[in-house]
């Protein structure tokens with residue numbers, strides 16, 4: 001029995017490593033923050049982990065990634081269409097009623113068949129709840145806990161991408177075809193990736209580390225420094241996912257969809273006014289992922305799952 005479990009775990013770790021390798025080769029076509037957005041979210045979070053959470057994360061990650069959570073933060077995008085993981089594909093986003101510009105968990109958090117909780121807000125609750133049992137468990141739990149960590153880390157990024165909480169009829173901007181400067185794109189992809197890549201090219205010599213350092217500088221001692229405490233406010237995970245999703249749809253309405261129509265060209269005006277928002281959402285995703293991991297793995301008995 002022990003041997004079988006060991007074997008299962010070995011094959012899972014090899015499997016995760018393989019996927020990690022694949023995602024390095026895969027440069028696009030994913031949904032959610034681009035891989036760059038997810039990697040930054042997870043790197044920001046990992047730097048903010050307290051010792052206990054940092055240790056737990058290292059224990060859960062496959063050895064091949066050398067303790068680097070960000071190496072597997074895109075994994076849920078890579079596997080979402082695989083047969084085994086098809087159930088996860090609705091967990092990356094929330095469709096809200098067109099033009100409503102608000103989020104109502106009971107109304108909006110379901111998959112296309114109406115199954116409740118199958119949206120990014122429900123997923124964050126579910127995987128936070130799973131991880132909250134880590135400290136009670138033994139290594140036998142590792143199989144599920146590793147997946148839970150990767151899913152949670154990814155979905156904390158997705159819920160902060162404003163167009164991941166978008167309108168139903170345009171699939172969060174995916175069907176709004178337009179041009180980003182000179183090439184074809186769509187509104188969803190502009191928010192997933194185009195803004196980040198244009199910023200990297202225009203301002204950071206294509207060096208994502210420099211872009212990330214700028215984001216971090218803004219909250220360590222820059223313009224968002226005084227806001228970080230309020231970003232981390234979270235009584236229990238249910239109220240928090242509701243707040244984060246509501247923030248995203250509010251931004252989607254005010255900054256994402258506003259003034260945008262199919263067929264138009266978005267360029268400097270749109271880019272310059274939206275870049276600070278994208279950077280702030282990546283920062284918030286990272287800070288809040290660290291907050292959740294510090295609480296579920298930390299020594300304090302603050303229970304963010306069952307507390308109301």
Ligand SMILES: [Zn+2]
Nearest residue numbers: 031032092158
């Ligand atoms: Zn995603």
